[in-house]
């Protein structure tokens with residue numbers, strides 16, 4: 001323990017039996033004696049002020065890797081923008097690496113190879129396609145769900161709609177799968193999306209629970225095992241089918257869709273080749289990272305908009321200012337829809353994603369690094385020995401009152417003209433989210449179409465105020481999901 005205290009330069013911070021990111025720390029619920037998985041949410045306004053610093057340490061007396069946690073944008077910039085001094089530790093990426101090494105799990109030249117293969121797919125042509133597909137899918141959805149002749153709709157759980165929407169968009173635009181709204185029987189269909197949901201909700205548990213335990217008569221573990229096997233079968237099927245289709249269509253198609261680039265790299269040789277297991281690993285990664293995050297942020301956006309009818313009215317004005325005679329909203333309108341985009345960014349600020357057990361964005365040093373801190377204590381800097389872990393506490397950072405006035409307020413206008421790196425939800429630097437623009441395009445297209453046609457209303461309990469509704473509903477789900485998202489909630493739509 002003393003050695004670990006020295007490792008974190010004696011910096012004050014959390015001291016508990018199990019460190020917050022250790023398997024036991026994660027599995028035991030957050031309480032006064034165990035920070036657990038949710039401390040960064042439950043204690044977000046107390047911990048850093050208690051230790052008088054934007055960077056603190058966390059140590060487990062019995063087990064767990066000692067670590068620094070920071071809500072300082074300056075420290076985050078140093079960690080995420082400096083090349084070569086920081087890398088991802090394997091145990092922090094395991095949750096997205098079950099199926100094969102991939103862009104998310106790799107470091108150094110291996111990471112660079114994956115990124116060079118996949119980067120060309122994230123281009124303006126793809127974003128235009130995302131926009132058009134999102135607009136078409138919205139029309140298909142309203143027709144298939146029977147919304148066209150309704151004036152009022154009660155959606156029992158927004159996530160059912162947003163998750164399906166985001167999965168189909170990544171299927172169509174990333175994988176060239178012509179998925180309809182009714183996805184029953186498709187290779188990325190209903191069985192696949194249910195399995196994907198189970199897997200996403202169980203990945204952290206899967207990384208922690210030893211494999212032999214899956215042979216015990218525990219129903220939940222068998223469900224997890226079945227979901228993982230179902231995904232395997234679907235992904236193999238998807239790769240085989242698309243490989244044949246690509247052979248047939250190759251002559252006439254110029255588009256650099258992501259899946260085509262990955263399959264070509266898998267068939268190729270040389271420095272930009274991709275191994276079979278990497279193709280599978282990246283396929284999973286894109287399917288998981290490319291839909292859950294967007295869907296959950298859309299859920300949060302819908303929740304906040306339902307609370308703030310004044311912002312909805314402003315948003316509707318913005319949308320109607322670009323609507324053409326046929327009520328279509330076009331890709332060229334994207335730069336004008338600044339409030340629509342700002343609402344999504346603001347929801348991402350308040351409900352950002354989590355991608356590894358109990359951590360946010362985590363890096364280990366590869367050499368001794370001196371980080372400048374914002375406080376004068378410790379001489380204004382901390383020294384990180386090689387192998388020291390530093391975790392960007394994204395929830396804390398995005399609620400940091402030194403960066404955001406009234407941080408708990410949903411105030412989209414704070415993003416007007418704001419520096420892009422103030423929103424850390426997509427991370428910063430060379431390893432920032434490759435799908436940021438993809439997600440933003442999809443989200444703005446979805447929201448603009450939805451808000452053009454509908455008013456959103458919170459479904460209040462009898463006698464409940466909006467503030468009470470927010471306190472009850474706008475809370476994260478406490479499961480071991482890969483992504484931190486608002487728990488499921490119903491919403492009422494009335495036609496404009």
Ligand code: HEM
Pocket residue numbers: 103104105115170174285286289290291293294297348352353355360361362424425426427430431432433434435436438439
């Ligand atoms: C609201 C939506 C999204 C959010 C908040 C988000 C957030 C993030 C964050 C924070 C990272 C960095 C993680 C780290 O360094 O530890 C990341 C990486 C990544 N994201 Fe996203 N993401 C979103 C949507 C998407 C979409 C739509 C795609 C794909 C189409 C995607 C694909 C990826 C990939 C492949 C990486 C790994 C990049 C690398 O390591 O080079 N994400 N994302």
